[in-house]
Amino acid sequence: MPLHPDIEDPADSLLSADDGTVLARLRIRDDDGERVAGQVRPLPRAALNHVATQARRDLAGLRLDTPDDGLADALVATGLKLRRAATDMRHDLVDIPAPVALPTGWSLGVPGWDDDLAEGLAAAYGPDHPDGAWQTRDTEQIRAMFDDGQPVSPLLPASARLVGPDGRSTGHVLCAGPVPWTDDVCAWVLNLALAPRAQGRGLGQALLTHALHGAREAGLPAVGLSVADGNPARRMYDNAGFQPLTRVLSVLLPPPSDPW
Template identity: 30%
Template sequence: MTDVLIRPAHPFDAAFAVPLIQATIGRIGHALTGVTDDVTAERTLLGFYPLRGNRLSFEHQFIAQSPIGEPLGLILAYPGALAQGLDDPFRERLRSLGLPGHVESEGTPGELYVDTLAVTEAARGRGIGARLLDAAADRAVALGLHRVGLLVEDGNPAARLYTRQGFRPAGKRALAGGTYTHLVRDLT
């Protein structure tokens, strides 16, 4: 789809982005926030979204939008080497709730880690996910990284998109009660 604009996210994108992120990450959002339902997780993530220095901050996102400004999807990606530090605010939150401050960082050093790729239901099948993945690859190159990585849960139909985009399996991981395949796309 050529008429889609990919732009950096801004704090005011929270009302669009946070529900889409939580709907995509599900139990990982629960693990990060220390809650067990999507509504409370979204409320908590709304507080993190406008703040810099955490994995779900607007500063790590691009928004896909239509020519009239309608948001259609997003990609949240950051250098894997920063993952540990970007998860510290969530560890602090968990400890403040009296919970163990364990958050398993997902990113791998040497790659731009795609934490979340999400397209609205109405906009799926129009090539927007591929455009967002290309934007992440461009960002990786701009940062001097030679690989894009992500985790895909076993059985997720998005795995077909990742294969078409040149991703290949690089291992398995258990995370927040699910099994995921680490996929990487080498950039030359």
Template identity: 60%
Template structure:
């Protein structure tokens, strides 16, 4: 088998290294070519059929698409180094940031926030299951509680949240990660997204993590908020699905 998990290499049949691999949780391996893109693409189609893969390399993505792979997501990985943070945001009267958790009101708020026209697609039952598993079983990673919070309205109901984990195993540098941030439509337009983001930044620093990172899909208007808050670009991340064998 040309894939060698021990040294995280994708190799040609004669053993020549073609690309470096790093597993990224359920997102499939991150592939960084060290040979010509077309050679790497051909070997990936042979050795990774029907797999989701990620790469920061445009040439490899184009070669994979030309060979029959499907581009499913184009995003940018951002990070904030936490050394110089804006002050936290004061919330309007009656609103608060409470301990992170999960309830039906939050599920409804996120379902409305991530509608079918959202660049990342709609909120799904799998998303709900993933969040519940984090809180109930720490699967695949536990939430970073100091950096996570629920937005609670004057009626006592959850209207949004930020959910962080860290340190996470899928990056090449030590960091905490924003897994999800969202505010229900009925609460939007009040600066709550910025309040949640700043809570995550300060909470990550309080938890002793050096960096907070995230991935934002192309076309997501939240990118403007991240840029204004001081996040900087780490890399492009192109997600593809290879054709089945």
């Protein structure tokens, strides 16, 4: 049975078995050109292996995001790979850390993108990083944000480039907001990263604090972000006052032509 709208909440879709039994609720959306079955929530009495089988058929070719560890495990048991395991976090901007004083020679510059920043982030995101290696498409996506406002425009008050003593860009915080992939109105930290030569100096904390103050200046009530399991930045987010909101486990579902 194909997906059909949830009459109780038109924003949701229902994944049902062939006999019409509802197995899960979800929301279909586009995420930077990628079709996503988001917030997939199995119903309490639905067998997870049945939900996984139906999802592979009726959601083929989509990225499936779910907060349910059991569903993710059931999909992996069919031979798929977990693409990402992460925690969405929120800061309510009530108690914001004081701005961090930068070391001599370092400064926060106007947000933007340049070759020095691209080089630094490519070095920061190596193959062993929890989010994987930096890709050419990552650079292309950020350039499109600044050039065309696609898929969202940068939230300039909450974004900044980190400039080193040599005048070169060596890290940044990039925020947008509000963003279409969350139900709540908030700023979103899309990327916070430092080139290796800038790490270990407290500069990441300075960028994060800048984002919090900038989001409040822009009139937004909260800041959200997603941090992958194993990312050491999680400790910085905890210390800054971010609170866990939900787990997000992502699995790519093969297109219909792929046998399984």
